[in-house]
Amino acid sequence: MRVGVVTFPGTLDDVDAQRAVKYADGEAVPLWHGDHDLKGVDAVIVPGGFSYGDYLRCGAIARFAPVMQEVIEAANKGMPVLGICNGFQILAEAHLLPGALTRNHKLHFVCRDQWLKVENTNTAWTTRYDLGAEILVPLKSGEGGYQADEDTLKELEDEQRVVFRYVGENPNGSRNNIAGITNARGNVVGLMPHPEHAIDALTGPTDDGLGMFLSLLDTVVNA
Amino acid sequence: MIDTVKNAEATPDQEQPYKELGLKDDEYARIKEILRRRPTDAELAMYSVMWSEHCSYKSSKVHLKYFGDTTTDEMRSKMLAGIGENAGVVDIGDGWAVTFKVESHNHPSYVEPYQGAATGVGGIVRDILAMGARPLAVMDPLRFGRPDADDTKRVLPGIVAGVGGYGNCLGLPNIGGEVVFDESYQGNPLVNALCVGAMRTEDLHLAHASGTGNKVILYGARTGLDGIGGVSVLASETFDDTAGKRKKLPSVQVGDPFTEKVLIECSLELFEKGVVVGIQDLGGAGLSCATSELASAGDGGMHVWLDRVPLRATGMTPAEILSSESQERMCAVVEPANVEAFMEVCAKWDVIATEIGEVTEGDRLVITYHDEVVVDVPPRTVAHEGPVYNRPIQRPADQDELQANTPDSLPRPDDLLALIKTMAASPNLASKKWVTQQYDRYVRGGTVLAQPSDGGMIRIDEETGRGVALSTDCNGRYTKLDPYEGAKLALAEAYRNVSATGATPIAVTNCLNFGSPEDPAVMWQFEQAVKGLADGCAELGIPVTGGNVSFYNQTGSTAILPTPVVGVLGVIDDVRRRIPTGIGAEAGETLLLLGE
Amino acid sequence: MARVVVDVMPKPEILDPQGQAVANALPRLGFEGITAVRQGKHFELEVADDVDDATLAKIAETFLANPVIEDWTVRRVEA
Amino acid sequence: MARVVVDVMPKPEILDPQGQAVANALPRLGFEGITAVRQGKHFELEVADDVDDATLAKIAETFLANPVIEDWTVRRVEA
Ligand SMILES: Nc1ncnc2c1ncn2[C@@H]1O[C@H](COP(=O)(O)OP(=O)(O)O)[C@@H](O)[C@H]1O
Numbered sequence: 001m002r003v004g005v006v007t008f009p010g011t012l013d014d015v016d017a018q019r020a021v022k023y024a025d026g027e028a029v030p031l032w033h034g035d036h037d038l039k040g041v042d043a044v045i046v047p048g049g050f051s052y053g054d055y056l057r058c059g060a061i062a063r064f065a066p067v068m069q070e071v072i073e074a075a076n077k078g079m080p081v082l083g084i085c086n087g088f089q090i091l092a093e094a095h096l097l098p099g100a101l102t103r104n105h106k107l108h109f110v111c112r113d114q115w116l117k118v119e120n121t122n123t124a125w126t127t128r129y130d131l132g133a134e135i136l137v138p139l140k141s142g143e144g145g146y147q148a149d150e151d152t153l154k155e156l157e158d159e160q161r162v163v164f165r166y167v168g169e170n171p172n173g174s175r176n177n178i179a180g181i182t183n184a185r186g187n188v189v190g191l192m193p194h195p196e197h198a199i200d201a202l203t204g205p206t207d208d209g210l211g212m213f214l215s216l217l218d219t220v221v222n223a
Numbered sequence: 224m225i226d227t228v229k230n231a232e233a234t235p236d237q238e239q240p241y242k243e244l245g246l247k248d249d250e251y252a253r254i255k256e257i258l259r260r261r262p263t264d265a266e267l268a269m270y271s272v273m274w275s276e277h278c279s280y281k282s283s284k285v286h287l288k289y290f291g292d293t294t295t296d297e298m299r300s301k302m303l304a305g306i307g308e309n310a311g312v313v314d315i316g317d318g319w320a321v322t323f324k325v326e327s328h329n330h331p332s333y334v335e336p337y338q339g340a341a342t343g344v345g346g347i348v349r350d351i352l353a354m355g356a357r358p359l360a361v362m363d364p365l366r367f368g369r370p371d372a373d374d375t376k377r378v379l380p381g382i383v384a385g386v387g388g389y390g391n392c393l394g395l396p397n398i399g400g401e402v403v404f405d406e407s408y409q410g411n412p413l414v415n416a417l418c419v420g421a422m423r424t425e426d427l428h429l430a431h432a433s434g435t436g437n438k439v440i441l442y443g444a445r446t447g448l449d450g451i452g453g454v455s456v457l458a459s460e461t462f463d464d465t466a467g468k469r470k471k472l473p474s475v476q477v478g479d480p481f482t483e484k485v486l487i488e489c490s491l492e493l494f495e496k497g498v499v500v501g502i503q504d505l506g507g508a509g510l511s512c513a514t515s516e517l518a519s520a521g522d523g524g525m526h527v528w529l530d531r532v533p534l535r536a537t538g539m540t541p542a543e544i545l546s547s548e549s550q551e552r553m554c555a556v557v558e559p560a561n562v563e564a565f566m567e568v569c570a571k572w573d574v575i576a577t578e579i580g581e582v583t584e585g586d587r588l589v590i591t592y593h594d595e596v597v598v599d600v601p602p603r604t605v606a607h608e609g610p611v612y613n614r615p616i617q618r619p620a621d622q623d624e625l626q627a628n629t630p631d632s633l634p635r636p637d638d639l640l641a642l643i644k645t646m647a648a649s650p651n652l653a654s655k656k657w658v659t660q661q662y663d664r665y666v667r668g669g670t671v672l673a674q675p676s677d678g679g680m681i682r683i684d685e686e687t688g689r690g691v692a693l694s695t696d697c698n699g700r701y702t703k704l705d706p707y708e709g710a711k712l713a714l715a716e717a718y719r720n721v722s723a724t725g726a727t728p729i730a731v732t733n734c735l736n737f738g739s740p741e742d743p744a745v746m747w748q749f750e751q752a753v754k755g756l757a758d759g760c761a762e763l764g765i766p767v768t769g770g771n772v773s774f775y776n777q778t779g780s781t782a783i784l785p786t787p788v789v790g791v792l793g794v795i796d797d798v799r800r801r802i803p804t805g806i807g808a809e810a811g812e813t814l815l816l817l818g819e
Numbered sequence: 820m821a822r823v824v825v826d827v828m829p830k831p832e833i834l835d836p837q838g839q840a841v842a843n844a845l846p847r848l849g850f851e852g853i854t855a856v857r858q859g860k861h862f863e864l865e866v867a868d869d870v871d872d873a874t875l876a877k878i879a880e881t882f883l884a885n886p887v888i889e890d891w892t893v894r895r896v897e898a
Numbered sequence: 899m900a901r902v903v904v905d906v907m908p909k910p911e912i913l914d915p916q917g918q919a920v921a922n923a924l925p926r927l928g929f930e931g932i933t934a935v936r937q938g939k940h941f942e943l944e945v946a947d948d949v950d951d952a953t954l955a956k957i958a959e960t961f962l963a964n965p966v967i968e969d970w971t972v973r974r975v976e977a
Contacts, residue, residue, distance in 0.1 A: 009488075009573065010481050012394030016668040019685075050392045052923065053481025055916035055937070057885055061923045064882075093885065100887045102829075105836045109387050109661045140391075140663045147833055147888055173834060197665045202799060203682070204665065335966045448911040475966055477908075479915035536911060549913070820933070826940045841941070841962070850957055852946035854899070861905045861940035862920070867931035878929055883920070 001026035001220045004041035006071070006087075008033040008062050012049035013084065013196060020196035021045070024213035033065040042220045043080035043124070044071050046087030048140075048194060058101060058143050059089035068094060080124035080219055081188045082212070085141055088180070088190030097181055097190045098156070099148030104141070105173025113205040114139035114193050115167035116179050120160050123186040124219040128211040134167055135208035137198040139179075144192040146174035146181075156181055164191050225541060226264040227595040235261055244271035250610055257604045265529075265590065265597040268542035269605055272508040273515060276774055279609035282740035283772040286753045290767045293757040298766040301729055303427055309353045309504065311768020312427060313730045315794040317689050320427060322354045323419040325364070325695065325734035325790050327773035332414040334475060336381025340414050341389035341478040345550050347418040348393065349504035352487055353553070355428030355494050356420030359669065360681050361390050363400035363416050364695045364734070364788045365658075368409025370650045375404070378412050385478075386416070387661040392480035393487070396670045397662035398679025401695060401788075404650045410778035415734045415771075415788050419693060421683045426494060430503040432521035432556040432582050437500055439517070439525065439580035440562070442569055443486050443552035446510070447535035450476035450548025482551040489572035490553060496568060498561035505552040511545045511605070513554040514580070518588045518602035521556075527580035527590045529597065541590070541597045556582065616750055617743035626704060671798040677720035678793070680801055688797035694720035695791075699784030706748040710755035710787045717791035718763060725802040726793030731760055733770035733789050738782020740774045748785040756787060765791075822897045823866045823875055827884040828859035859889070902945045902954055906963040906970045907938035938968070 003021045005028050007014045018028035029041050033051075038044065051062035062068065068090070075081045075096050083091035089101045104110055115136055118129040129135070148156070153175055156162055164180035172192070180191025195209025224230075231237075241251040244267060254262050254270050262270060276282060290306060299305070303320055304312040310324035328343025344361055351358045363386045368375045390397050395418070432439065493499050501521070503513045510532070518525040529541050535549070557565050562578065569576035583589070588605070590598035619625075636642040646652055655674070664673035671690060672680035678694035696716040702709025714731065721728045733756060738745040760767055776783045795801065806814065829835040838857040845853045862883055866875070875893045884891040908914040916937040924932045941962055945954070954972045963970035 009485050010392075012484075012666050016666070019668055049394060050481060050484075053392070053479070053915060053919050055481070055919040056883070056923075060882065060885065061919065064923070064927050092887075098887075100885055102833070102888060103836055105834065107836055107840055108384070109391055109663075111391075111660055111663050111665070138665045140665060142391075145834070145836075149832070149887075173836065194665065197668060203668050203670055335964070338967065444913075447913055449913055475912070477913040477915070477967065479913060479918075481915065481919070535913070828940065828942065838941070844961070845957065848961060850953065850961075852949040853943050853957070854946065855944040857942045859940045859942070861907065861938045862917070863907065863936045863938070864932050865934040867933065870931040874929065878924070878932075882923070882927060882929075 001217055002029050002041045003027070003216065004029045004031040004038055004044040006031045006033065006044065006046050006067055008051035008065060010050045010052050010054070011047055013047040013194065016196040017045045017047040017084065020199045020210070020213050023199045023210055024217050026213065026217060031067050033067050035067045036070065038070050038074060043216055044074065046071065046081070046083040046090050047196070048085030048087060051086055051090065054086065058086060059093040062090045063094040072096060075188050078185060078187050080216055082125050083190035084194055084196060085192055088192055089143070091188060091190045096188050097183055098152045099146055101143050101192065102145040102147050103143050104145055109142035110171050111138065111140040112171065114171060116164040116193060117167050119165055120163045120182060123163055123182045123189050125189045125212045125215050126163055127218055128215040136206045137193045137195050137209045138204060139171055139193040141172070141192055144172040144174065146178040148175060159184065163189055164193070225592060225595060225597060227597055228263055228599050229596070231261050231263045237261065239267055241267060241271065245275055246271050250274060253610070258600065263597050265541040265545055266600060268546045269511040269515065269598065272511050272546055273605045274609040276740065278508050278512060280772060281610045282612050282614050282774060283749065284611050285613055286750050289753055289757050293761045294766045298764055302766055302768055303424065304354070304429065305766065305768050308769070309350045309430060311730060311732060312354060313768060313792065314424060315683070315689065315691060315729070317684060317687060318424055319421055319683055319689060320424045321419060321421050321683070321691055321792065322351055322356045323417065323693065323790065323792055324350055324732050324769050324771070325415050325417040325788060326350065326771045327734050327736060328414045328416065329411065329736065329773055329776055331475065332382050333378060333412060336378040337385040337388070338475055338477050340382040340385030341480070342476045342550055343414050343416045344386055344389040345478050345480065345483050346506045347416045348395065348483065349506065349553065351418045351420040352490055353428070353430060353502050353504040354420070355426045356422040357491055358395055358418050358420040358487060359667065360398045360679065361395045361416060361418050362398060362679060362693060362695055364697070365401060366403050366405065366408045366413035366786060368404065368412065369406050370404050372409050374409055382412065382414055383658050383661055389478055389480045391663040393484050394666045396664045396666050396673065396681070398664060398670055398673040398681060399694060402655045402658050405699060405784055407781070407783045411776045411783055413736050413776065413783070413786060415736070417693070417695060417790055419691065419792070428494060428499065428502050430517060430520055431501045432517040432525055433523065434500060434558065435523050435582055435584050436559055437582040438557045438559060438562050438578050439527065439582070440555045440557055440565060440576055441532060441552060441579045442555065442574050442576035444479065444482050444549055445533045445535040445575065446544055446547045446549045446552070448539065448543065448547065451543055451546050476548050476550050478550050485572050485574060486551055486553060489569060489574045492568050493555065493565060496564060498557060498565045499555050500558060501556040503554045505554060507548060509545065509547045509549065515588055515602045515605035517554060517556060519606035521582060524583040524585040524587045524589065525580055525602065526583050529590050529592045531577055531579045533575055533577055541592045614740050614746045615743040616746045618747050619744040671801050672724055672803065676724065676804045678724040678726070680724050680726065680795070680798060682798045688799055690795050690798035692721045692724040692726035692793040692795060693790060695788055696720065697786050697788040699786045702752060702785045702787060706751035706785050707755035709785065710752040710789070711759040713787055713789040714756055714759040714791070717789045721791045721793035723802065724793070725800055726795040728763070728765055728791050728793040730792045731765055731767045731789060733767065733787060734773065735770065736773045736776050736783065736786040736788065738775070738777040742782065745782050752785060752787045756789065821866050821868060821895050823864045823893060823895050825862040825864065825879050825883050825891060825893050826859060827889050827891045828857060830888055830890055833888045900945050900947060901975045902943040902972060903975050904941040904943065904958045904962050904970060904972050905938060906968050907936060909967055909969055912967045
């Protein structure tokens with residue numbers, strides 16, 4: 001399994017995403033923002049950070065990067081794509097996922113260990129989880145409030161496209177406690193919390209996040 | 224008109240605003256003696272910032288010497304670089320070297336809390352980077368006035384957001400720090416920032432400019448008007464001509480963490496490619512500091528073409544360009560054959576890089592501006608041979624009275640439970656989650672311990688699990704009662720905190736925050752604290768590898784509590800054997816109290 | 820050269836925590852009579868004369884604002 | 899009720915990383931001819947009629963803007 005991990009100037013969690021891929025016995029392939037091809041990878045992770053500084057709006061500049069044009073094209077053809085935190089923001093800006101991420105309702109950056117409920121185990125990234133399972137992973141973001149209009153929210157709920165939901169107090173004002181969503185096809189997933197920081201109880205709260213990368217392994221092997 | 228060396232020679236009696244720039248009469252006289260003429264505007268700007276307390280350590284130098292005097296060869300055995308370099312470096316085994324240092328950004332954070340704190344983090348990170356290391360984590364010892372005071376309400380949220388905003392965006396986990404409230408910090412909060420980084424021992428880079436013909440390259444952000452006079456309070460009249468009527472120059476720098484993140488990655492790639500001879504970060508005193516320190520530490524002279532410096536503002540004078548504190552800039556010395564490779568790496572990262580100078584024969588630092596010489600000085604006199612003061616020292620008259628007033632006179636509580644509740648709820652003991660929750664402690668995936676642990680711990684080597692632990696501590700109230708013992712206590716506390724994680728303490732850094740050195744009582748506190756810290760280190764057998772002094776922390780004539788923040792670094796062979804804080808998870812475990 | 824101002828505001832139906840924080844703070848600071856506050860972004864662009872209104876609208880629509888959550892206006896302030 | 903607009907901009911001599919990021923991105927997105935961009939904040943306030951200009955100026959100066967690094971303007975847009 002070869003998994004591309006995109007690095008924009010300002011990306012921070014690329015090393016962590018690469019490590020997570022290795023923990024799942026995959027090969028991490030670095031992709032640079034200026035690249036015009038995906039080097040034959042089986043899947044792509046758009047990791048967290050502050051791409052290009054995120055000064056305008058999170059992900060607003062990154063979505064125009066050359067490598068993103070390739071990612072968008074591949075995603076539309078069904079390649080598994082995972083956006084974590086800033087990566088989720090970028091996928092939303094790129095319209096691969098609906099809605100937008102806005103400033104946390106309490107206006108502070110929030111770093112904490114967050115319980116999530118797994119609500120869809122049919123995506124390319126979540127088959128290893130039990131439906132309804134609760135997992136504990138870090139959340140660390142200043143603009144993680146998920147917003148979408150009523151129609152979009154209804155569509156997401158009706159089609160079970162909410163993949164993860166916050167358990168307990170809503171950390172950032174997300175509509176319907178949404179932490180992560182998928183596209184209609186189930187190959188593209190975006191979430192604000194960081195599964196790649198929960199792959200080893202030594203450096204994370206748990207290893208609950210590893211399931212996402214192992215799920216991908218299944219998806220790629222079965223493809 | 225630009226004040227050139229020629230012009231200075233022709234107009235020896237021209238009045239100069241040296242006092243407004245913070246220089247004393249005799250200091251100005253000494254500059255004239257060194258140069259055998261009056262300084263140009265640009266030279267004056269350079270000397271005044273470099274001879275400021277902040278850059279020259281003129282009041283503290285004679286005391287800091289004691290750290291060196293008390294460090295034995297055995298204590299020094301693991302030290303690869305110590306006092307005198309950008310940051311201390313210690314050998315932690317397996318071919319790894321670790322560098323760490325604390326810096327203060329107290330005054331800027333009072334003026335503009337967010338940006339002051341943010342650029343404080345930015346500055347210390349560049350110090351670590353300049354040693355050739357990858358910055359790996361930050362810590363932030365903070366002090367505020369009373370929690371309910373208006374000024375605390377103004378500065379605290381901004382400072383915390385600034386530390387977080389910059390560090391989070393740089394991708395450096397925050398693995399610890401302090402939040403302490405005391406009335407004495409009202410109007411003068413303390414913002415100390417620590418950064419720790421690691422490198423392979425063979426990659427250590429010291430800042431110097433050697434090798435005639437080598438190029439001096441400035442890279443990173445453009446130079447603007449921000450931060451001019453941050454160090455020495457450049458009076459605005461100086462560079463204000465009535466026609467131009469420039470607004471009062473702000474002494475506030477604005478941080479751009481994205482640019483710094485790119486600068487880090489770019490610099491690390493430059494080190495890896497082996498295209499750098501020497502490197503220096505630009506912090507307080509900007510180019511004045513970088514050029515004079517590089518030249519002073521090298522074995523030749525240096526020529527700088529100031530008009531080549533990429534600017535962000537129009538019409539900047541040479542003096543302004545030299546003293547600008549624009550952030551996110553570095554200066555490298557590069558062999559001519561490597562310049563092309565250097566530029567390629569910078570282009571990859573979209574970092575502006577400009578050849579602004581060259582290492583020359585001889586021993587002068589010559590700076591030209593459009594072919595006119597505006598600076599011609601012996602660099603050592605700017606960077607390393609500034610004034611040294613032996614300031615008067617006087618034990619405060621009320622010290623005995625203060626010490627006589629012991630807790631014995633306090634009433635004994637009879638309701639212990641109520642007392643515990645009161646204590647748990649007091650701001651200094653209550654949870655600091657409100658602060659730490661705004662800091663990313665996970666980024667880079669190497670954080671093994673962070674809040675609420677006694678010490679932070681990061682993994683350095685993913686294969687072997689080798690790592691380091693850090694803690695910073697200081698109790699200003701103890702230190703006020705007895706500065707010598709107080710500093711020792713700070714050291715002992717940090718040492719214990721590091722030991723409690725399972726690591727073995729090996730090195731010490733510090734940030735000595737005090738009031739005005741012109742107050743003999745403050746100087747006494749300072750002298751005592753340095754002695755206490757140094758003697759404590761000798762007893763424990765671990766060296767002070769570097770530090771920082773911040774004087775003039777006071778509101779009116781009232782000094783802050785003497786606050787010698789001590790940082791201890793420990794090493795652990797395998798972070799999997801760390802010891803987390805907290806009592807065990809299972810019932811029936813035994814609780815032991817160690818010590819007297 | 821022309822100066823162009825682009826204002827980007829959160830859509831009325833979207834939660835605006837920043838504006839709300841300002842509105843809540845004002846009475847505490849002793850300022851009465853401000854019943855609502857919304858906070859957005861203000862851009863000032865220096866634009867070459869040959870950049871037409873359609874291009875400016877496109878910049879605002881595709882880049883400066885995110886139409887999912889934001890509205891925008893463009894105006895030229897100097898000739 | 900009146901609508902009041904307060905624009906807050908970084909002072910010209912202060913680094914504006916946000917504006918710079920936008921300015922750098924525009925050519926990459928194929929938009930030429932934008933030579934400079936500065937980014938600030940835009941506030942829209944609903945204000946009772948008895949709030950005078952001096953009060954509005956004070957709100958802008960002491961609260962909405964940080965005069966150490968920012969300039970501000972206030973204007974009433976509707977009666
Ligand atoms: N309190 C201190 N204890 C030990 N060394 C110190 C102390 N303060 C400063 N130093 C050392 O003095 C040297 C000069 O500091 P420098 O790095 O030039 O200061 P700055 O970074 O503040 O400009 C450094 O090596 C620093 O480690």
